[in-house]
Amino acid sequence: MLSAVRQRLLILPKSLLGSTYQANSYATEATFKTSPYKLHLLETGPSTEVTMTRDEGLQYYRQMQVIRRMETVAGNLYKAKAIRGFCHLYSGQEAVCTGMEAAITKEDAVITAYRAHGWTYVRGVSVHGVLAELTGRATGCTQGKGGSMHMYAKNFYGGNGIVGAQVPLGAGIAFALKYQKKNNVCLALYGDGAANQGQLFEAFNMSQLWKLPVIYICENNGYGMGTSAERASANTAYYKRGDYIPGIWVDGMDVLAVREATRFAKDYVLKNGPILIETATYRYSGHSMSDPGTSYRTREEIESVRGKRDPIFNLKEKLLSSGFSTEQDLKNIESDVRKEVDEASEKAKTDPELPLEELYNHIIVDPPSDMRVRGCDVTISAPTKG
Amino acid sequence: MAACRGKSLLTQQAWRFFQRNFSQTTPVAAQLTVRDALNAAIDEEIKRDPRVFLMGEEVAHYDGAYKVSKNLWKKHGDGRIIDTPITEMGFAGLAVGAAMAGLRPICEFMTFNFSMQAIDQVINSAAKTYYMSAGMVPVPIVFRGPNGSAVGVAAQHSQCFAAWYGHCPGLKVISPWSAEDCKGLLKSAIRDPNPVVFLENEVMYGQPFEMSEEAMSENFLLPIGKAKIERAGNHITLVAHSRLVGVCLDAAKELAGMGVECEVINMRTIRPMDEETIVKSVMKTNHLVTVEGGWPQFGVGAEICARIMEGPSFNYLDAPILRVTGADVPMPYAKTLEDNANPQAGNIIRSVKKSLNIK
Numbered sequence: 001m002l003s004a005v006r007q008r009l010l011i012l013p014k015s016l017l018g019s020t021y022q023a024n025s026y027a028t029e030a031t032f033k034t035s036p037y038k039l040h041l042l043e044t045g046p047s048t049e050v051t052m053t054r055d056e057g058l059q060y061y062r063q064m065q066v067i068r069r070m071e072t073v074a075g076n077l078y079k080a081k082a083i084r085g086f087c088h089l090y091s092g093q094e095a096v097c098t099g100m101e102a103a104i105t106k107e108d109a110v111i112t113a114y115r116a117h118g119w120t121y122v123r124g125v126s127v128h129g130v131l132a133e134l135t136g137r138a139t140g141c142t143q144g145k146g147g148s149m150h151m152y153a154k155n156f157y158g159g160n161g162i163v164g165a166q167v168p169l170g171a172g173i174a175f176a177l178k179y180q181k182k183n184n185v186c187l188a189l190y191g192d193g194a195a196n197q198g199q200l201f202e203a204f205n206m207s208q209l210w211k212l213p214v215i216y217i218c219e220n221n222g223y224g225m226g227t228s229a230e231r232a233s234a235n236t237a238y239y240k241r242g243d244y245i246p247g248i249w250v251d252g253m254d255v256l257a258v259r260e261a262t263r264f265a266k267d268y269v270l271k272n273g274p275i276l277i278e279t280a281t282y283r284y285s286g287h288s289m290s291d292p293g294t295s296y297r298t299r300e301e302i303e304s305v306r307g308k309r310d311p312i313f314n315l316k317e318k319l320l321s322s323g324f325s326t327e328q329d330l331k332n333i334e335s336d337v338r339k340e341v342d343e344a345s346e347k348a349k350t351d352p353e354l355p356l357e358e359l360y361n362h363i364i365v366d367p368p369s370d371m372r373v374r375g376c377d378v379t380i381s382a383p384t385k386g
Numbered sequence: 387m388a389a390c391r392g393k394s395l396l397t398q399q400a401w402r403f404f405q406r407n408f409s410q411t412t413p414v415a416a417q418l419t420v421r422d423a424l425n426a427a428i429d430e431e432i433k434r435d436p437r438v439f440l441m442g443e444e445v446a447h448y449d450g451a452y453k454v455s456k457n458l459w460k461k462h463g464d465g466r467i468i469d470t471p472i473t474e475m476g477f478a479g480l481a482v483g484a485a486m487a488g489l490r491p492i493c494e495f496m497t498f499n500f501s502m503q504a505i506d507q508v509i510n511s512a513a514k515t516y517y518m519s520a521g522m523v524p525v526p527i528v529f530r531g532p533n534g535s536a537v538g539v540a541a542q543h544s545q546c547f548a549a550w551y552g553h554c555p556g557l558k559v560i561s562p563w564s565a566e567d568c569k570g571l572l573k574s575a576i577r578d579p580n581p582v583v584f585l586e587n588e589v590m591y592g593q594p595f596e597m598s599e600e601a602m603s604e605n606f607l608l609p610i611g612k613a614k615i616e617r618a619g620n621h622i623t624l625v626a627h628s629r630l631v632g633v634c635l636d637a638a639k640e641l642a643g644m645g646v647e648c649e650v651i652n653m654r655t656i657r658p659m660d661e662e663t664i665v666k667s668v669m670k671t672n673h674l675v676t677v678e679g680g681w682p683q684f685g686v687g688a689e690i691c692a693r694i695m696e697g698p699s700f701n702y703l704d705a706p707i708l709r710v711t712g713a714d715v716p717m718p719y720a721k722t723l724e725d726n727a728n729p730q731a732g733n734i735i736r737s738v739k740k741s742l743n744i745k
């Protein structure tokens with residue numbers, strides 16, 4: 001797997017790795033072989049030989065650990081009734097958002113469905129911003145108005161609850177980017193279940209006609225709720241479902257393969273118009289919190305993915321075998337992450353909710369100054385701000 | 387159980403036999419949840435009519451996202467209980483086509499929020515075809531699923547569609563409250579030759595209700611288009627549908643403690659609306675408060691107000707009609723905000739007092 005390691009002697013300052021640090025020499029850059037891709041309507045695809053620096057590797061590791069821990073904590077907060085409603089966890093799928101974010105810039109746009117916590121984090125919202133949104137607090141990234149399914153950030157358009165609806169929106173964001181002559185792309189993500197919604201194909205057609213800079217991404221985690229991909233889709237080769245739109249199948253558990261495919265795709269769509277990436281991934285949890293996730297798949301299946309394909313373990317092996325870090329370094333990262341997430345969680349539990357008058361704000365932009373909003377009975381009539 | 391211990395097998399059997407017979411001859415009210423009532427209605431109608439089938443997301447193998455179709459796939463098989471992909475526009479259209487061609491589909495929307503993906507098929511295809519074809523093509527279909535504000539799921543998953551569908555000629559729209567409503571009206575809806583929108587309440591599936599022996603029977607039907615007076619009273623009329631009927635009854639109980647006797651009307655059907663029951667009640671009480679979970683503007687309450695204005699009971703009113711509704715905002719996630727976006731007993735009590743001029 002490790003084909004070349006460029007060794008440079010590197011003495012790290014003690015502060016970087018914490019107190020258990022021992023002077024060591026680390027590799028700073030290495031070349032890796034990614035899992036293979038499958039291509040649709042493409043002569044050449046992304047490279048299977050990629051380089052990763054030590055800094056990048058540790059950053060991806062940290063990000064994925066944060067998301068994994070954040071989702072575990074979210075699950076616990078849910079069980080403790082601090083989170084209400086639906087809560088769709090991203091555990092197992094971390095390499096998708098981490099690898100993709102690594103290949104784009106903050107000026108590129110992203111839109112996804114309700115399984116949005118990981119994406120919200122890599123787009124720049126803090127762990128606290130995510131968790132406080134989940135607990136419905138004013139300090140959440142959408143002030144507690146959106147909750148689990150509706151998180152937003154700069155160039156991150158949510159957090160969308162209606163399966164498939166985000167995909168034409170993504171094409172529209174790409175339309176706006178092109179219209180404004182920006183050299184940026186939009187990533188429009190959807191699931192294997194959403195892949196059958198009619199409006200996807202309407203978006204595919206228009207974006208191909210108009211050569212929009214959109215990367216469609218089907219996060220294929222094998223199931224849409226309790227229905228396996230095979231029971232819902234006449235063709236489960238999702239990377240081919242764009243028909244006339246070129247496609248790439250990528251191992252969504254390999255962060256480097258995801259990153260490379262996204263780099264390739266960004267380059268491609270800026271020159272040619274849309275492309276479609278299918279990331280083969282897996283969700284460890286049930287669909288949402290009320291689904292134990294074991295009636296339509298076996299425990300063995302889940303355990304086997306955890307044991308053999310886990311994206312974090314996958315990267316960990318690379319970091320260790322390339323001489324980027326020691327077991328201890330990674331343990332230190334894990335305990336830092338745990339501390340960060342646990343602190344954020346404590347705060348998310350105790351932060352205040354929005355005051356009641358905020359119920360009536362943000363309904364429309366620039367409301368007329370005398371506009372009042374009716375509450376639940378005739379005695380309630382509230383002023384509103386945009 | 388403890389009492390049986392030590393008795394011979396024979397006497398135990400005799401005791402069980404006696405118990406069985408005993409419960410058959412005495413009309414002991416059974417408790418049934420809304421979920422089980424709906425399940426029974428679908429089960430019975432599928433057994434009764436070979437043209438009836440259930441189609442929707444997760445309805446078969448998974449027993450329904452809210453477990454309404456529990457065991458039905460195991461019982462009736464792939465031919466009658468059909469899992470669809472997540473393609474509302476597609477499967478709603480397909481179901482409408484099947485209804486045009488002689489079948490009796492029950493088309494489940496996982497929640498009515500997702501019916502908006504398919505609303506063209508519901509209105510343009512299902513509701514209007516009978517009229518457009520001058521009576522040649524009826525569309526006997528039931529669109530059903532959970533409706534109304536749920537808990538902690540924010541704006542896209544928490545809203546009431548009674549006014550949306552109630553607006554459209556060609557549809558019948560039902561919004562039941564109790565288990566009895568659900569069973570009797572769903573069975574009637576499935577047998578009805580028209581497209582029926584059947585709005586179950588998303589947070590009431592687990593709620594148990596007393597069921598009479600009659601309601602438990604396979605022949606139990608309730609008439610579409612008839613409201614039910616759930617509580618009689620002389621001072622003021624409360625008209626509500628779905629979950630808010632229960633909230634009205636709570637409010638009525640509290641108001642009774644203050645000497646105010648509310649008449650609570652469970653609308654049951656939104657379209658065609660049972661104007662007569664409301665009008666008669668208003669003539670008796672001279673006061674009216676409408677109660678619903680949906681938004682105020684062009685809502686169910688707004689329509690009732692208009693009908694009272696236009697109808698024979700207007701001159702009987704001693705005070706303006708007041709509406710209790712959902713707040714005029716998209717549903718927020720945060721708990722306190724959400725609580726204040728959904729009507730509570732307090733809103734009803736306050737409106738009743740205002741109407742009756744009680745300080």
Ligand SMILES: Cc1ncc(C[n+]2csc(CCOP(=O)(O)OP(=O)(O)O)c2C)c(N)n1
Nearest residue numbers: 115161162163191192193194223224225500
């Ligand atoms: C239009 C619409 N229909 C149904 C639903 C209910 N629903 C929410 S998620 C989901 C499954 C989606 O599966 P998939 O696209 O594979 O995404 P995943 O949950 O696996 O990330 C369904 C049916 C919805 N939110 N919107």
Ligand SMILES: [Mg+2]
Nearest residue numbers: 191192223224
């Ligand atoms: Mg999926």
